[in-house]
Amino acid sequence: MDAYKLISLDKIPSTQNWAHDLIANNQASDRTVIVATAQTAGRGRYRRKWVSHTGNLYASFIYKISERNPQLSYAMAVAVAETLIEFGINPKIKWPNDILIDGKKISGILIEYCQNFVIIGIGINIKTCPTVPEHQTTKVNNYASVTVDDILNVLIKKVDKLRNVDFESIRNRWTELALGINKKIHYRGQEMEFIGLNANGALILRHGTDYLMTYGDEISM
Numbered sequence: 001m002d003a004y005k006l007i008s009l010d011k012i013p014s015t016q017n018w019a020h021d022l023i024a025n026n027q028a029s030d031r032t033v034i035v036a037t038a039q040t041a042g043r044g045r046y047r048r049k050w051v052s053h054t055g056n057l058y059a060s061f062i063y064k065i066s067e068r069n070p071q072l073s074y075a076m077a078v079a080v081a082e083t084l085i086e087f088g089i090n091p092k093i094k095w096p097n098d099i100l101i102d103g104k105k106i107s108g109i110l111i112e113y114c115q116n117f118v119i120i121g122i123g124i125n126i127k128t129c130p131t132v133p134e135h136q137t138t139k140v141n142n143y144a145s146v147t148v149d150d151i152l153n154v155l156i157k158k159v160d161k162l163r164n165v166d167f168e169s170i171r172n173r174w175t176e177l178a179l180g181i182n183k184k185i186h187y188r189g190q191e192m193e194f195i196g197l198n199a200n201g202a203l204i205l206r207h208g209t210d211y212l213m214t215y216g217d218e219i220s221m
Contacts, residue, residue: 001160004031011038015060016112019119022062028117030064033156035148055127056139057148061120061159068113070215071167071201073097074174076109076120079158081177083124086154087144092179095194095203095219099124100179104138120159124151171197179221186220187212194219 012018015034022028038054077097084091084099084106091107092100099107106129110121126148129137140146162170175181175196185194187205192212195204202213 001157002031004033004156004160005029007032007034009034009036011040011054012036013040015039015058016110016119016121019060019062019117019121020112020114023114023117023119028062030062031160032062033152034060034062035152053128053130055148057122057124057126057151057155059122059152059155061122063118063120063163064116065113065118066116068118071170072118072120072163073109073111074167074197074201075162075165075170076111076122076159078170078173078177079155079162080107080109080122080124082162082173083151083155083158084140087140087146087150089140089143091177093174093177094179094221101138101143104129104136106138106140120163122155122159124155126151167201168199171199171201183221187214194221 009018015036018034019028036058039058073096077093077099080099081091081093089101094100097109098105107122107124112119125137125139126146127139127141129139131137140151180194181196183194184191190207192205192207195206198204198213202215205212205214
């Protein structure tokens with residue numbers, strides 16, 4: 001694994017915003033990881049607030065890219081799940097890249113593009129878990145005694161390894177770890193069966209004898 005540049009910060013608004021600022025100011029470099037002890041304006045997908053108390057992992061990975069990779073979110077979900085597995089924890093992935101333990105959310109992933117870089121934001125609840133209306137939450141220390149540094153050291157290796165792995169391998173591993181495969185889910189108000197992912201990363205759903213492929217919508221289980 002090539003060397004990484006680690007930027008370790010105290011309480012800041014957002015590691016994602018910090019990464020965007022580095023890029024905008026021509027100060028970003030490939031394989032940079034920005035870590036904060038806490039965030040005052042952390043965010044998740046669809047700009048939802050990510051509650052960011054001290055004691056958890058808040059990191060943004062910066063990589064130089066030549067093109068966007070729409071399947072990267074699956075690889076990063078696998079990277080986070082396999083990081084937790086290293087500590088004896090049994091996570092599941094909820095479409096598309098939320099990480100759950102015992103049905104409770106423990107991690108979120110946010111992927112953003114800026115100029116010729118991708119920024120991969122990863123939050124993992126380690127010592128605390130927020131109370132949020134839309135999710136039950138949990139924390140790593142309910143299952144294993146680990147520190148932020150323990151998690152970060154493994155996570156960097158997993159992200160580095162999996163971000164360029166061929167999608168067939170990622171899809172197979174994602175499917176092994178996915179929650180709800182071959183079970184009933186709700187999509188746009190209708191009950192359907194969750195079949196898996198196709199070769200392009202689309203979600204495959206079955207409604208009676210009809211099959212549906214979708215990329216962007218959320219499902220409920």
